[in-house]
Amino acid sequence: MTPRIIPVDLFDLVVFGATGDLSQRKLLPALFHRDLQGQIPPESRIIGSSRRPFSNDEFKDFARASLEAHVDESERHADVMARFIDRLSYVAADAAQDDGWMELEKSLQPGLDRIRVFYLAVGPDLFGPICEKLGTHKLVTPQSRVVIEKPLGKSGASAHALNESISRVFSEPQIYRIDHYLGKETVQNLMALRFANALFEPVWNSAHIDHVQITVSETLGVEGRAGYYDTAGALRDMVQNHMLQLLCLVAMEPPTSTAADALRDEKLKVLKALAPITGDAVANLSVRGQYRAGAANGGAVKGYLEELGSNTSKTETFVALKAEIRNWRWSGVPFYLRTGKRLPSRVSEIVVTFKPIPHSVFEPSAGPIAPNRLVIRLQPDEGVKLWLMIKDPGPGGMRLSHVPLDMSFADAFNVRNPDAYERLIMDVVRGSQALFMRRDEVEAAWAWIDPVLDAWAASSELPKAYTSGTWGPSAAVALIERDGRTWYEDQDL
Numbered sequence: 001m002t003p004r005i006i007p008v009d010l011f012d013l014v015v016f017g018a019t020g021d022l023s024q025r026k027l028l029p030a031l032f033h034r035d036l037q038g039q040i041p042p043e044s045r046i047i048g049s050s051r052r053p054f055s056n057d058e059f060k061d062f063a064r065a066s067l068e069a070h071v072d073e074s075e076r077h078a079d080v081m082a083r084f085i086d087r088l089s090y091v092a093a094d095a096a097q098d099d100g101w102m103e104l105e106k107s108l109q110p111g112l113d114r115i116r117v118f119y120l121a122v123g124p125d126l127f128g129p130i131c132e133k134l135g136t137h138k139l140v141t142p143q144s145r146v147v148i149e150k151p152l153g154k155s156g157a158s159a160h161a162l163n164e165s166i167s168r169v170f171s172e173p174q175i176y177r178i179d180h181y182l183g184k185e186t187v188q189n190l191m192a193l194r195f196a197n198a199l200f201e202p203v204w205n206s207a208h209i210d211h212v213q214i215t216v217s218e219t220l221g222v223e224g225r226a227g228y229y230d231t232a233g234a235l236r237d238m239v240q241n242h243m244l245q246l247l248c249l250v251a252m253e254p255p256t257s258t259a260a261d262a263l264r265d266e267k268l269k270v271l272k273a274l275a276p277i278t279g280d281a282v283a284n285l286s287v288r289g290q291y292r293a294g295a296a297n298g299g300a301v302k303g304y305l306e307e308l309g310s311n312t313s314k315t316e317t318f319v320a321l322k323a324e325i326r327n328w329r330w331s332g333v334p335f336y337l338r339t340g341k342r343l344p345s346r347v348s349e350i351v352v353t354f355k356p357i358p359h360s361v362f363e364p365s366a367g368p369i370a371p372n373r374l375v376i377r378l379q380p381d382e383g384v385k386l387w388l389m390i391k392d393p394g395p396g397g398m399r400l401s402h403v404p405l406d407m408s409f410a411d412a413f414n415v416r417n418p419d420a421y422e423r424l425i426m427d428v429v430r431g432s433q434a435l436f437m438r439r440d441e442v443e444a445a446w447a448w449i450d451p452v453l454d455a456w457a458a459s460s461e462l463p464k465a466y467t468s469g470t471w472g473p474s475a476a477v478a479l480i481e482r483d484g485r486t487w488y489e490d491q492d493l
């Protein structure tokens with residue numbers, strides 16, 4: 001299948017933090033891929049900026065090296081490489097000083113009527129100061145947009161302050177808050193599955209669904225990010241954003257359209273309907289863990305504290321939660337969430353387990369009847385599995401088996417899956433905010449997370465230890481098993 005390319009209007013993109021990790025690993029490769037597909041208009045410019053005193057040529061060399069490291073050799077056609085590198089220029093600017101800003105203004109000339117994207121690939125402490133400089137140097141045109149990414153605060157209060165500082169310069173329709181999970185192909189497929197099929201919506205409620213599990217497991221540890229990670233932990237790093245966004249897409253009411261605010265209004269209602277987890281309930285409804293040395297990724301690995309070089313950290317590298325949505329559709333249906341580092345396999349999936357059949361017409365010899373399950377696999381091997389009961393083929397009487405109707409997207413559509421950043425950057429240029437978080441969504445997600453963080457901070461208990469390469473602390477198994485349910489385990493993993 002050939003991918004369909006929708007051209008975008010002429011734009012200039014300024015990447016602040018252009019010499020950093022995000023730019024190197026994700027942004028430059030994503031932009032290159034879009035150029036390779038012919039989506040970037042010939043005159044569009046990409047301007048890198050950071051405090052480093054790079055010349056244009058040094059930045060071009062840096063970008064070339066990034067592409068060599070992160071884009072497959074077969075895709076690095078010489079003519080596209082040359083065209084892409086030619087778009088690049090560099091301006092050294094410091095958010096705390098006035099140096100560089102006039103030069104940045106010059107490098108954006110002529111181009112007042114072009115779409116102008118400011119991508120802040122920097123720490124959140126610089127979001128406010130950079131926006132302020134953009135404002136004072138009159139770089140913000142009506143066609144300008146700003147892109148930011150988590151951590152969007154460490155709590156509701158700090159997220160609010162961050163939003164305030166940005167909104168002094170940019171209006172809400174100009175602000176694009178990235179959650180890269182929303183750019184993933186299968187996350188959007190979740191919308192297609194729910195709202196482009198008549199089959200699921202009638203049974204998508206507490207009358208037919210027993211519970212929902214959302215798992216995002218990683219085999220990696222914190223690698224070189226221990227400094228950041230130790231100030232965040234799994235709840236802030238994964239649950240407040242990615243996992244709550246997934247939960248919203250599973251649980252929201254059908255929006256009236258896919259217009260950004262139609263979608264975001266529905267997601268916001270779900271966040272507001274989450275039953276608060278506070279006080280004593282925190283110990284019953286949440287489990288936090290921290291990995292110890294063990295075996296993962298095919299070898300022996302260190303524990304979190306050893307990687308961090310400190311033995312006092314209380315930061316969780318694993319979290320499991322039982323959430324409840326208080327509305328008509330979901331009353332009584334638990335949503336179990338779990339995520340962690342150094343788990344046995346890398347998988348992100350949503351598992352919807354339906355209620356058991358009300359009455360069996362079969363003899364006991366037919367075997368047990370397992371409930372239907374819909375498994376939406378976001379990564380790896382994106383696809384959908386619907387577990388059904390069927391008759392075992394052949395003679396021997398009626399024996400029932402639980403088998404998946406299995407659709408792997410890679411097998412079904414022979415098409416390259418674009419990285420989330422490719423889609424998201426092009427959406428910013430198009431002015432489509434549907435896959436970006438609105439301010440009130442981010443703040444509502446924090447409002448649910450804050451009491452859990454507060455209760456953990458106030459508790460003298462440490463995160464429960466788990467051995468690297470296992471599915472987290474045994475308390476996470478107990479969290480779901482005491483409700484008579486089990487975590488879904490795919491035999492293929």
Ligand code: BG6
Pocket residue numbers: 218237238348
């Ligand atoms: C990031 C987190 O947002 O998502 C990382 O900060 C995590 O800790 C990553 O590893 C997971 O993303 P993906 O796309 O690899 O599932």
